Amino acid sequence: MSLPYFAVPSLSDVVAGGSLELAGSEARHAVVRRIRVGERVVVTDGAGTAAVCAVASVTKSSVDVRVLEVASVPGESPRVVVVQAIPKGERGELAVEMLTEVGADVVVPWAAARSVAVWRGERATKSLARWRSVAREAAKQSRRSWFPVVAEPASTSDVVGLVRDAGLAVVLHEGAPFRIASLEVPADGDVVVVVGPEGGINDEELAAFAAAGAEPVRLGSSVLRTSTAGVAATAVLLSHTPRWQ
Numbered sequence: 001m002s003l004p005y006f007a008v009p010s011l012s013d014v015v016a017g018g019s020l021e022l023a024g025s026e027a028r029h030a031v032v033r034r035i036r037v038g039e040r041v042v043v044t045d046g047a048g049t050a051a052v053c054a055v056a057s058v059t060k061s062s063v064d065v066r067v068l069e070v071a072s073v074p075g076e077s078p079r080v081v082v083v084q085a086i087p088k089g090e091r092g093e094l095a096v097e098m099l100t101e102v103g104a105d106v107v108v109p110w111a112a113a114r115s116v117a118v119w120r121g122e123r124a125t126k127s128l129a130r131w132r133s134v135a136r137e138a139a140k141q142s143r144r145s146w147f148p149v150v151a152e153p154a155s156t157s158d159v160v161g162l163v164r165d166a167g168l169a170v171v172l173h174e175g176a177p178f179r180i181a182s183l184e185v186p187a188d189g190d191v192v193v194v195v196g197p198e199g200g201i202n203d204e205e206l207a208a209f210a211a212a213g214a215e216p217v218r219l220g221s222s223v224l225r226t227s228t229a230g231v232a233a234t235a236v237l238l239s240h241t242p243r244w245q
Contacts, residue, residue: 003042003052004033005140006063007147011045014067020053022063030055030063041065046139046147048072073145076243077188078167079105082230083159085112085197086119091227092127093134095195098231100138100148103238107135108162109153114199119153128153156205159194160212166192169214172233173201174223176216180233183217185240193237195230 006026014020020043022030035041037055043065044050049072053065082104084095096107109131111119119127132150139147154162163169167189170180173196185191194201194209201209210216219232238244 002143003040004030004035005042005044005143006030007046007136007140008043009045011043011049011051011070014049014051014070016067016069018067019056020051020065020067022065023061027059027061027063030058031060035063040068042143044140044145046136046145048075048146050145075105075146076103078186078191078241078243079189080234080237081106081108081162081166081190081192082234083108083110083154083162083192083194084230085110085195085201085226086115086117086127086153087198087226088116091225092117093130095227095230096131096134096150097138098228099234100135100144101142102231102234103243104148104230104234105146106149106151107131108151108159110159110194111153111155112197113156113202113205115197116199124153156208160208162190162192163194163209163212163214166190166213168192168237169209169212170194170217170233170237171201171206171209171214172196172219172229173206173216174218176218178215178217180217180219180236183215183237183240185237187242191237193230193233195226195233198226
């Protein structure tokens with residue numbers, strides 16, 4: 001079984017033989033998991049560095065660990081950026097959780113023209129914070145040393161810029177003539193996947209993305225929900241890269 005994962009803000013100064021303290025929510029998580037003295041855990045900064053540690057002491061508010069070894073891993077290529085139209089209810093959080101598990105590197109909330117949910121003011125702040133929290137917890141559950149970035153909400157013009165700079169960009173559309181499985185995926189750079197809202201991408205958005213270089217593609221004969229389509233697309237694309245081969 002894989003070792004339990006915990007996160008800290010930074011591991012830049014950590015070396016084997018040193019010590020670390022888990023506090024706050026991470027300490028509470030350790031207590032809930034009944035982590036014991038002597039047990040081994042992994043502590044990561046979510047930016048490519050992870051330390052295997054032995055638990056030295058446990059209280060309700062703090063867990064001290066002794067660092068056994070430290071390793072850094074480079075970010076994987078190609079980088080997958082999923083532009084997720086903001087869904088209603090909890091489906092956005094579900095999408096972020098599954099995208100993190102499958103290996104997306106960046107999730108961009110997109111205010112599409114037909115998005116039912118609208119993020120404004122305090123609601124936008126809370127919703128973005130919730131997406132980021134879900135990504136962090138899913139990354140630990142998935143034993144990822146690199147946590148995905150949940151970007152600031154994007155407009156359609158922002159997404160056009162992402163598409164234009166990508167090594168490969170696709171827009172999921174049930175009426176597209178080509179299937180996503182037929183594409184060749186570059187070995188490096190950004191792969192951008194644009195996922196529309198419940199009501200679908202409108203003609204103006206589709207035209208703007210196509211003009212910027214995005215390829216409209218479909219997954220198969222069935223139409224997936226917005227919260228699951230990006231996950232399926234990411235898995236198909238990653239299966240064509242060294243990351244999954």
